[in-house]
Amino acid sequence: MYTNAVYYPNWRVYRNQPPSSLNFGMISHVFYAFARIDDDGSICLSDSWADDEMEVDGVKGCLRSFAALKKIPSNTHVKVILSVGGGGAGSDKFPLMAQDPTTRTRFADSARAMVDKYELDGIDIDWEHPSDAIQGTNFLSLLQCLRAALPAPRYLLTSALPAGEWALQYIPLAPAAQLLDLINLMAYDFFGPWSPIAGHQAALYAPTPDTPCANTAIEYLVKCGVPCSKILLGIPVYGRSFLGAQAAGQAYAGSAGDEGTFEFRDLPRNDAVEQVDLQLGAAWCVGTNEAGGWISYDVPETVRVKAAYAKERGLAGLFYWTVTGDSVAERSLVMAGYRELHSVE
Incomplete structure (x- = not known):
C-alpha cells in the first residue's frame, strides 16, 4: 500500500478549510503544520x-478534529502526525535546542506528551535545515532521543528534508534513515525569486546535467544509504511565477503572487496557456x-x-505541500497521485 500524504497548515481553518474538508479516501497520512519550539526546548x-x-x-x-475524524470507520487508515518547525522562523530554535542533551530530552518528552494528549500517531521534524556538520550530528542525536520517546511501531517518526546536496x-x-519511518523529500522550489533565471521548480528530470531535479535528489539519497522504501517524493500544490519570461532558462523581471507563488487551484490564471512536458515531469x-x-x-x-x-x-509514495491549495474533481493533484499509485482508473 503506497503512502499518499498531505501537509495541512493550521492557518487554513480561518479560510473555511477545516480538517473535515479533506478527502480522506485519497489520503493515508496528514502532517499537521506546524508546532513550534518553546524557549525551554x-x-x-x-x-x-x-x-x-x-x-x-x-x-x-483542529487537533481534536483530526483525532475524531480518524476514528470514523472509513478513515481508520489515516495517520495524523504533528509537524514541528517549518521554513524561516519556524526552524530558528532547532540548532540551540538540538545541541544540548537536556533540551533534546525535554523536546522528546514533550513530543510524546503532545502526541498522546491529542491522540496523534507521531512527530515530523521539519528543520530547515542543518547548516553544517555539527548541526547534522545534533540532528541525528535529536532523532535518537525522539525514537526512544516514541518507540516504533506504535509511533511514527518522520522528517522533511531538502532536495539538494x-x-x-x-x-x-x-x-538517520534507520531511525525514521519516512523521509519527506521536498522536491520543489528548485527555482524561484532567488534564481538568476526562470526554471522548472519541481521537475522530475533535469533538462541539462547541471539543473536540479527530483531524480538527482533521489539518486543522492540512495547513494548515501537511504532505502527507497522510506522516501516520499514531494509535490508542490502551487506554482512559482517568473514575470517577463516565456520559457525555462530565460531572464525574468520579478515574481507575482503571494511570495512569488499562486495556489494550484488558481492556475492557470486569466489568459495563460498551460503546457506539459511528460519527459521532464x-x-x-x-x-x-x-x-x-x-x-x-x-x-x-x-x-x-x-x-x-x-x-x-x-519509493514509499508521494506527499503534497499543501493539500489546501489543491483543486477538485479530475483537476485534483492528490486524486491523480492516489489513482496512479494504486492503479485506479
Missing part, C-alpha cells in the same frame, strides 16, 4: 486558538504579467508521471 502549539480552542467540526481545535551533505543520512503556463507571467507547477499529468516513477523506484 519543549514543543508548543503555534496557534493555540486554531489548534486547541476554537470550535472545529464539533470539537475544540548543498543541504543534505551535512546530515548523516544512513543512520514538469508543467507551466505562459501569460501576461497580470496573469503571473511564466509559472512553473505540477498538474495531474505530471503527478501521474511522478507516481509511476515512485512505484518503479520502490
Whole structure:
C-alpha cells in the first residue's frame, strides 16, 4: 500500500478549510503544520486558538478534529502526525535546542506528551535545515532521543528534508534513515525569486546535467544509504511565477503572487496557456504579467508521471505541500497521485 500524504497548515481553518474538508479516501497520512519550539526546548502549539480552542467540526481545535475524524470507520487508515518547525522562523530554535542533551530530552518528552494528549500517531521534524556538520550530528542525536520517546511501531517518526546536496551533505543520512519511518523529500522550489533565471521548480528530470531535479535528489539519497522504501517524493500544490519570461532558462523581471507563488487551484490564471512536458515531469503556463507571467507547477499529468516513477523506484509514495491549495474533481493533484499509485482508473 503506497503512502499518499498531505501537509495541512493550521492557518487554513480561518479560510473555511477545516480538517473535515479533506478527502480522506485519497489520503493515508496528514502532517499537521506546524508546532513550534518553546524557549525551554519543549514543543508548543503555534496557534493555540486554531489548534486547541476554537470550535472545529464539533470539537475544540483542529487537533481534536483530526483525532475524531480518524476514528470514523472509513478513515481508520489515516495517520495524523504533528509537524514541528517549518521554513524561516519556524526552524530558528532547532540548532540551540538540538545541541544540548537536556533540551533534546525535554523536546522528546514533550513530543510524546503532545502526541498522546491529542491522540496523534507521531512527530515530523521539519528543520530547515542543518547548516553544517555539527548541526547534522545534533540532528541525528535529536532523532535518537525522539525514537526512544516514541518507540516504533506504535509511533511514527518522520522528517522533511531538502532536495539538494548543498543541504543534505551535512546530515548523516544512513543512520538517520534507520531511525525514521519516512523521509519527506521536498522536491520543489528548485527555482524561484532567488534564481538568476526562470526554471522548472519541481521537475522530475533535469533538462541539462547541471539543473536540479527530483531524480538527482533521489539518486543522492540512495547513494548515501537511504532505502527507497522510506522516501516520499514531494509535490508542490502551487506554482512559482517568473514575470517577463516565456520559457525555462530565460531572464525574468520579478515574481507575482503571494511570495512569488499562486495556489494550484488558481492556475492557470486569466489568459495563460498551460503546457506539459511528460519527459521532464514538469508543467507551466505562459501569460501576461497580470496573469503571473511564466509559472512553473505540477498538474495531474505530471503527478501521474511522478507516481509511476515512485512505484518503479520502490519509493514509499508521494506527499503534497499543501493539500489546501489543491483543486477538485479530475483537476485534483492528490486524486491523480492516489489513482496512479494504486492503479485506479
